[in-house]
Amino acid sequence: MSALLAADLPYWVQSLLRVLGGVVAVLLPAGAIVYLFLFKMMSFMQSRLGPMEAGPYGSMQLFAEVGKWLQKEDITPERADRVIFKIAPLVVLASTFLLVAVVPFGPDAWFTNFEAGVFYMLAVSSVSVLGILIAGWSSANKYSLLGGLRAAGQLIAYELPMVLAVIGVIIQAGTMNLQGIVMAQNTGEIFGWNGLGNPYILTQFTGFIIFMIAVQAELTQTPFDMPIAESELVSGYMTEYSGFRFLTFFIAEFATAGVFSFIASVLFLGGWGVPFAWFGWTDIDSVDNWMNVVGPLIMFGKMMLLSFVIMWVRFSYPRFREDQLQRFAWKVLVPISLVNIMVTAILKVAL
Amino acid sequence: MIATDLLVAQNVGFGIISLLMIIGAVRVVTVNNVVHAALWLVIVLSGAAAQYLLLSAEFVAITQVLVYVGAVMVLFLFGTMLTRARIGAESDLNNKNWILGIPVAILTLGVMAYVIVDGFGSERLIENPGDTQPIPIQVISDDIFGPYLLPFWALSFVLLVAVIGAIVLARKD
Numbered sequence: 042m043s044a045l046l047a048a049d050l051p052y053w054v055q056s057l058l059r060v061l062g063g064v065v066a067v068l069l070p071a072g073a074i075v076y077l078f079l080f081k082m083m084s085f086m087q088s089r090l091g092p093m094e095a096g097p098y099g100s101m102q103l104f105a106e107v108g109k110w111l112q113k114e115d116i117t118p119e120r121a122d123r124v125i126f127k128i129a130p131l132v133v134l135a136s137t138f139l140l141v142a143v144v145p146f147g148p149d150a151w152f153t154n155f156e157a158g159v160f161y162m163l164a165v166s167s168v169s170v171l172g173i174l175i176a177g178w179s180s181a182n183k184y185s186l187l188g189g190l191r192a193a194g195q196l197i198a199y200e201l202p203m204v205l206a207v208i209g210v211i212i213q214a215g216t217m218n219l220q221g222i223v224m225a226q227n228t229g230e231i232f233g234w235n236g237l238g239n240p241y242i243l244t245q246f247t248g249f250i251i252f253m254i255a256v257q258a259e260l261t262q263t264p265f266d267m268p269i270a271e272s273e274l275v276s277g278y279m280t281e282y283s284g285f286r287f288l289t290f291f292i293a294e295f296a297t298a299g300v301f302s303f304i305a306s307v308l309f310l311g312g313w314g315v316p317f318a319w320f321g322w323t324d325i326d327s328v329d330n331w332m333n334v335v336g337p338l339i340m341f342g343k344m345m346l347l348s349f350v351i352m353w354v355r356f357s358y359p360r361f362r363e364d365q366l367q368r369f370a371w372k373v374l375v376p377i378s379l380v381n382i383m384v385t386a387i388l389k390v391a392l
Numbered sequence: 393m394i395a396t397d398l399l400v401a402q403n404v405g406f407g408i409i410s411l412l413m414i415i416g417a418v419r420v421v422t423v424n425n426v427v428h429a430a431l432w433l434v435i436v437l438s439g440a441a442a443q444y445l446l447l448s449a450e451f452v453a454i455t456q457v458l459v460y461v462g463a464v465m466v467l468f469l470f471g472t473m474l475t476r477a478r479i480g481a482e483s484d485l486n487n488k489n490w491i492l493g494i495p496v497a498i499l500t501l502g503v504m505a506y507v508i509v510d511g512f513g514s515e516r517l518i519e520n521p522g523d524t525q526p527i528p529i530q531v532i533s534d535d536i537f538g539p540y541l542l543p544f545w546a547l548s549f550v551l552l553v554a555v556i557g558a559i560v561l562a563r564k565d
Contacts, residue, residue, distance in 0.1 A: 155450065155454075156451075156528060157454055164454045165457065167458060168457070170466050171465065174466060174470065177473075178427060178469075178473050186473065190473060193466055193469075194470070
């Protein structure tokens with residue numbers, strides 16, 4: 042998307058293409074997840090049809106929804122802190138856009154190729170906490186404030202297992218660059234057999250499970266939806282938001298689910314690549330150019346698979362209590378991921 | 393001409409970010425609301441991260457965001473919101489002795505500027521501006537776990553002491 046074209050395009054065209062690509066990479070997964078999983082899959086799991094009126098099988102429902110939200114009145118509570126109230130959803134959405142910037146979609150189809158891509162991903166994903174916290178505070182509503190505080194406590198607690206789960210992958214790949222991790226998986230071999238590469242879900246299965254649990258908590262999806270528990274807190278930090286500002290939160294939530302699925306598929310499922318041995322590629326430079334078209338499709342497929350798992354869990358489990366939630370993070374996930382790091386490091390040196 | 397040397401993109405970026413940081417820093421101490429002050433501080437700290445990026449110190453920039461914006465400021469806001477964050481202006485935020493802070497700040501600035509100019513004044517970070525290559529993380533980690541291992545251990549020890557201190561303070565008995 043960028044490096045391929047970098048040689049013959051002026052800077053502003055490249056920037057424009059990157060922005061457009063970023064918007065597509067954020068909105069397309071969000072739309073697909075909301076329609077396929079939130080509308081349709083949840084309905085089927087509950088023995089109903091879901092939206093059926095707008096378009097065939099309700100496939101135009103998303104446009105109807107967006108139109109509805111755009112028409113709604115933009116209400117700011119009278120005693121709210123106006124400026125911060127308006128900035129907060131944008132901070133959360135900005136975090137999503139910053140997050141997608143490191144995801145590689147093909148050998149040349151990337152937005153930025155950070156040397157420390159994994160580290161960058163962990164850093165910018167923590168920015169959204171800030172947005173949620175100030176959204177809860179500036180609403181001047183005790184339910185919102187409680188929701189914001191719960192969200193912050195939960196997100197801080199589950200960031201730690203997420204970081205620790207990723208370290209196992211970094212140790213095994215020997216690099217923090219996401220392209221490097223994709224290459225390490227696709228050129229790897231299982232006991233000398235290179236027909237499948239070596240996707241880290243096999244060797245880092247513990248890490249993968251911990252990562253997905255942490256993602257579930259970071260997205261505040263059920264069973265970790267204490268911050269927006271509707272029976273206790275109305276809708277947590279989003280209670281006072283209406284119209285377009287609520288839509289921003291909503292898009293950010295599902296777009297972040299998509300982006301985290303992208304990242305999980307890069308870290309654990311081999312990313313955009315097919316095992317390089319199939320076509321006789323040896324490293325990233327020898328990969329054929331058509332992978333820049335096929336790669337994003339592979340990524341999209343893996344993203345849908347992982348989002349499906351996230352949504353499946355969301356629709357299947359009841360909510361954790363606040364103390365159970367914290368205890369689970371600190372007393373179960375963190376020790377297991379520490380042990381995982383130790384075992385990975387020992388095996389890395391020993392083998 | 394000096395102007396052609398100065399008006400490279402990095403310098404313009406440096407100027408804009410510095411201006412934002414200075415405005416943010418002034419607002420941190422003048423604004424009449426604890427949460428607003430904390431949010432201006434977020435701008436200052438992210439500005440520092442942006443400056444590191446301009447110097448192609450990628451790792452330090454990301455660490456700055458992860459530690460300060462993502463963790464320290466969140467804990468800060470969390471703490472103030474749990475205890476005393478009202479919406480709107482608060483009158484008793486300023487300490488009466490704030491005027492004393494000015495000479496202390498100027499003195500600190502002077503000492504730090506002198507130390508930096510004295511210690512690194514003649515060194516250049518990049519010999520040829522233009523070929524800015526980010527420093528590989530492997531080099532940084534080799535340095536931390538090689539020549540700087542002892543300071544690193546000392547820092548970890550300080551953090552451990554802080555953690556134990558926090559537990560002791562928070563215990564009810």
